[in-house]
Amino acid sequence: MTTRPRVLPGLTAVAALQQLRTASPLVHCITNDVVQSFTANVLLALGASPAMVIDPREAAEFAAIASALLINVGTLTEPQSVAILAAIHAANGAQKPWVLDPVAVGALGWRSAFCRDLLQLRPAAIRGNASEIMALSGLAAAGRGVDSADTSLAALPAAQQLARQTGAVVAVTGEIDYISDGEQQWAVPGGDRLMTRVVGTGCALSAVVAAFVSLPGDRLANVAAACRVMSCAGEQASRQANGPGSFTPAFLDGLYHLDQSQLCAEGQP
Amino acid sequence: MTTRPRVLPGLTAVAALQQLRTASPLVHCITNDVVQSFTANVLLALGASPAMVIDPREAAEFAAIASALLINVGTLTEPQSVAILAAIHAANGAQKPWVLDPVAVGALGWRSAFCRDLLQLRPAAIRGNASEIMALSGLAAAGRGVDSADTSLAALPAAQQLARQTGAVVAVTGEIDYISDGEQQWAVPGGDRLMTRVVGTGCALSAVVAAFVSLPGDRLANVAAACRVMSCAGEQASRQANGPGSFTPAFLDGLYHLDQSQLCAEGQP
Amino acid sequence: MTTRPRVLPGLTAVAALQQLRTASPLVHCITNDVVQSFTANVLLALGASPAMVIDPREAAEFAAIASALLINVGTLTEPQSVAILAAIHAANGAQKPWVLDPVAVGALGWRSAFCRDLLQLRPAAIRGNASEIMALSGLAAAGRGVDSADTSLAALPAAQQLARQTGAVVAVTGEIDYISDGEQQWAVPGGDRLMTRVVGTGCALSAVVAAFVSLPGDRLANVAAACRVMSCAGEQASRQANGPGSFTPAFLDGLYHLDQSQLCAEGQP
Numbered sequence: 006m007t008t009r010p011r012v013l014p015g016l017t018a019v020a021a022l023q024q025l026r027t028a029s030p031l032v033h034c035i036t037n038d039v040v041q042s043f044t045a046n047v048l049l050a051l052g053a054s055p056a057m058v059i060d061p062r063e064a065a066e067f068a069a070i071a072s073a074l075l076i077n078v079g080t081l082t083e084p085q086s087v088a089i090l091a092a093i094h095a096a097n098g099a100q101k102p103w104v105l106d107p108v109a110v111g112a113l114g115w116r117s118a119f120c121r122d123l124l125q126l127r128p129a130a131i132r133g134n135a136s137e138i139m140a141l142s143g144l145a146a147a148g149r150g151v152d153s154a155d156t157s158l159a160a161l162p163a164a165q166q167l168a169r170q171t172g173a174v175v176a177v178t179g180e181i182d183y184i185s186d187g188e189q190q191w192a193v194p195g196g197d198r199l200m201t202r203v204v205g206t207g208c209a210l211s212a213v214v215a216a217f218v219s220l221p222g223d224r225l226a227n228v229a230a231a232c233r234v235m236s237c238a239g240e241q242a243s244r245q246a247n248g249p250g251s252f253t254p255a256f257l258d259g260l261y262h263l264d265q266s267q268l269c270a271e272g273q274p
Numbered sequence: 275m276t277t278r279p280r281v282l283p284g285l286t287a288v289a290a291l292q293q294l295r296t297a298s299p300l301v302h303c304i305t306n307d308v309v310q311s312f313t314a315n316v317l318l319a320l321g322a323s324p325a326m327v328i329d330p331r332e333a334a335e336f337a338a339i340a341s342a343l344l345i346n347v348g349t350l351t352e353p354q355s356v357a358i359l360a361a362i363h364a365a366n367g368a369q370k371p372w373v374l375d376p377v378a379v380g381a382l383g384w385r386s387a388f389c390r391d392l393l394q395l396r397p398a399a400i401r402g403n404a405s406e407i408m409a410l411s412g413l414a415a416a417g418r419g420v421d422s423a424d425t426s427l428a429a430l431p432a433a434q435q436l437a438r439q440t441g442a443v444v445a446v447t448g449e450i451d452y453i454s455d456g457e458q459q460w461a462v463p464g465g466d467r468l469m470t471r472v473v474g475t476g477c478a479l480s481a482v483v484a485a486f487v488s489l490p491g492d493r494l495a496n497v498a499a500a501c502r503v504m505s506c507a508g509e510q511a512s513r514q515a516n517g518p519g520s521f522t523p524a525f526l527d528g529l530y531h532l533d534q535s536q537l538c539a540e541g542q543p
Numbered sequence: 544m545t546t547r548p549r550v551l552p553g554l555t556a557v558a559a560l561q562q563l564r565t566a567s568p569l570v571h572c573i574t575n576d577v578v579q580s581f582t583a584n585v586l587l588a589l590g591a592s593p594a595m596v597i598d599p600r601e602a603a604e605f606a607a608i609a610s611a612l613l614i615n616v617g618t619l620t621e622p623q624s625v626a627i628l629a630a631i632h633a634a635n636g637a638q639k640p641w642v643l644d645p646v647a648v649g650a651l652g653w654r655s656a657f658c659r660d661l662l663q664l665r666p667a668a669i670r671g672n673a674s675e676i677m678a679l680s681g682l683a684a685a686g687r688g689v690d691s692a693d694t695s696l697a698a699l700p701a702a703q704q705l706a707r708q709t710g711a712v713v714a715v716t717g718e719i720d721y722i723s724d725g726e727q728q729w730a731v732p733g734g735d736r737l738m739t740r741v742v743g744t745g746c747a748l749s750a751v752v753a754a755f756v757s758l759p760g761d762r763l764a765n766v767a768a769a770c771r772v773m774s775c776a777g778e779q780a781s782r783q784a785n786g787p788g789s790f791t792p793a794f795l796d797g798l799y800h801l802d803q804s805q806l807c808a809e810g811q812p
Contacts, residue, residue: 037326038307038310038326038328038576039310039311039314039324039326040311041311041576041577042311042577042578042579042580042581042742042743043311045577045742045743046741046742046787046788049739049740049741049742049787050740050786050787050788055577055742056647057575057576057577057617057618058618058647058651059576059618059620060619060620060621060653060654062652062653063619063651063652063653063654066651066652066653067650067651070650079326080326080327080328081329081332082328082329082353083329084620109325109327112336112339113327113332113335113336114331114332114335115329115331115332115335116329116332201318202318202319202530203315203318204311204314204315204318204324205311205314246527247527247531248319248526248527248528248530248531249315249318249319249526249527249530250315250319250522250523250524250525250526250527250528250529250530251523251524251526251527253523253788254523254788254789254791254792255788255789256788257786257787257788257789258784258785258786258787258788258789259786259788260788261740261786261787261788262785262786306595307576307579307595307597308579308580308583308593308595309580310580311580312580348595349595349596349597350598350601351597351598351622352598378594378596381605381608382596382601382604382605383600383601383604384598384600384601384604385598385601470587471587471588471799472584472587473580473583473584473587473593474580474583515796516796516800517588517795517796517797517799517800518584518587518588518795518796518799519584519588519791519792519793519794519795519796519797519798519799520792520793520795520796522792523792
């Protein structure tokens with residue numbers, strides 16, 4: 006039995022962002038080749054510290070030092086899969102949370118099997134689009150890679166099921182983001198279609214989720230706060246931008262300056 | 275016997291761009307480490323969908339799903355060469371077109387041999403600068419890597435020969451771009467020197483060529499349309515920009531908004 | 544016995560930058576995955592030519608052609624370590640200078656040992672933050688990756704010692720940069736805290752150092768000029784920018800237009 010999703014209060018996001026800026030968590034990112042720079046810049050703009058360490062030995066060493074670990078399988082390779090497993094085991098051993106971004110799971114065979122295996126390793130959170138979350142949960146989906154053919158609301162049951170199966174907080178993102186721990190749900194409206202014309206906005210959100218799950222307090226609310234921070238900055242940047250090129254500088258500037266008045270405005274209770 | 279190159283009519287580029295935005299082709303990019311993000315953002319700004327899938331098994335699986343495949347050897351490695359071959363064979367098997375960007379061929383031994391082998395695998399198009407096209411055709415050239423010491427017009431005979439040898443449409447780009455199928459030629463003026471101070475404009479053009487060769491209709495005209503779209507947006511962005519830093523946002527915004535009035539203006543018949 | 548650091552005269556930086564733009568050195572970069580594009584764009588904006596060649600055979604071939612070689616271990620892997628050694632040996636054989644950026648040395652075991660081994664291979668220059676330079680010199684430091692917990696002035700003795708041990712010019716960068724050959728020192732003020740919220744400003748500086756060490760003349764002054772060029776452009780871009788997002792375009796535009804009036808202004812003797 007699950008509750009209906011309610012919209013995350015803006016003040017919850019404000020409080021979590023405040024904590025993030027104070028803690029400045031060190032986020033170990035093992036992510037895809039395409040979004041490395043954007044991911045690092047998003048974390049830096051928010052006040053967190055990114056580090057991409059990818060050799061298996063060093064990844065294990067670093068995962069125990071870092072505040073949280075992000076695993077994104079967008080450009081998975083055999084050597085990277087070794088580093089990912091080493092890093093996850095080290096993070097678990099050091100009781101550091103790790104987050105899974107199952108890019109294009111459901112569309113490609115090897116990574117689908119790999120990600121399903123990773124689910125046994127107790128991710129703190131999973132962030133994907135509707136197709137990915139449905140595929141990962143075992144409910145059928147037809148993706149064609151990074152696009153999401155399904156809406157996030159249609160994938161909410163899959164997110165809930167996946168959360169109950171794994172113990173992770175699951176965020177299924179789209180026009181509205183839904184964040185579930187299998188029992189409680191938050192909805193996060195906002196964002197803008199322009200964000201789908203900029204590579205890495207979803208991948209960077211997963212890194213931000215990793216930063217937020219390293220914070221103390223309610224994990225479900227922290228993951229939802231990560232979604233709200235990104236959708237709020239995205240909404241504003243889209244309003245200022247003249248297209249996907251000017252979106253990126255405006256978005257990073259917006260994350261850097263994001264404050265209570267913005268997080269509590271429009272669409273917020 | 276070949277005809278003299280004529281300037282591509284703006285309306286041809288307009289029609290092809292219209293088709294591209296409607297079809298939103300999925301472009302599988304196996305490209306160099308430096309330009310991944312810019313390449314993806316260029317495709318997204320134009321309305322295509324990029325995906326970088328690089329594990330050999332997954333690359334083969336994905337090449338058969340995607341609309342077209344881009345091969346760029348800028349940061350070629352042994353494992354990448356395996357993935358490239360797997361992807362090309364899968365694309366050919368599924369009758370999907372693939373495009374070669376022979377970065378720095380002629381300047382470096384291994385990639386030169388590798389790219390010459392790839393010519394046997396029926397690329398739909400080849401896009402390079404003058405040095406690269408001359409080296410690939412077997413006509414002598416002296417490159418020092420990514421720069422082009424030769425002008426595109428001087429390389430037009432090499433482009434024609436390469437097109438006849440391989441069956442590919444060959445685009446040799448520079449101040450003026452020449453596009454040849456070995457018999458017919460198009461010339462595409464435009465662009466701006468500022469584009470040579472921004473990494474990846476040539477590499478991204480090759481990805482755009484891949485998007486356009488997936489469209490129905492005349493392949494020679496489609497490749498030339500890809501060149502015109504990029505040079506037109508580059509010309510405009512250069513006029514607005516204050517340097518190579520502000521060029522990039524302006525260029526992506528320009529690709530996003532590009533329309534008939536722009537494609538049919540200045541320098542067009 | 545060492546002299547006190549004096550502030551680098553602006554005219555020294557002006558003269559070196561002039562030389563750089565005339566020579567347009569070809570900089571072979573073996574650098575980390577996160578900063579490839581930004582590094583290339585910084586070199587291009589300044590008038591140098593970047594090339595990232597990473598296969599061991601090609602890296603050796605190319606290091607002998609290029610004007611200088613940059614080694615940055617930020618995302619070191621086993622295959623990359625092979626390419627690095629091949630490239631350094633080829634550069635040394637061809638009497639081309641190479642520069643080391645020891646990212647996160649001291650924080651991670653394998654790269655620390657690897658970089659210490661590299662010190663035997665006669666780097667022309669080493670550029671790092673205080674933690675990295677202290678760790679590399681053997682003086683104790685406690686880094687947590689890419690951040691620098693120590694100030695650059697506190698690391699000046701370590702820089703001097705490292706310079707004397709290796710024969711390299713050592714730049715330890717921070718709020719003020721110090722550049723030492725073990726006897727003489729230059730200080731370079733400038734820059735802005737905003738630069739720490741943009742990924743790759745330090746890594747790109749190391750690439751610029753590689754470009755400048757390829758120039759004739761006094762190597763110590765050339766490395767200091769590289770630092771001054773970047774801190775001057777960073778200072779100006781920070782003044783214009785509205786945050787870390789708009790910093791990047793402004794910074795690249797600034798490098799492209801940088802002139803004597805700027806390099807000789809504020810904080811310069």
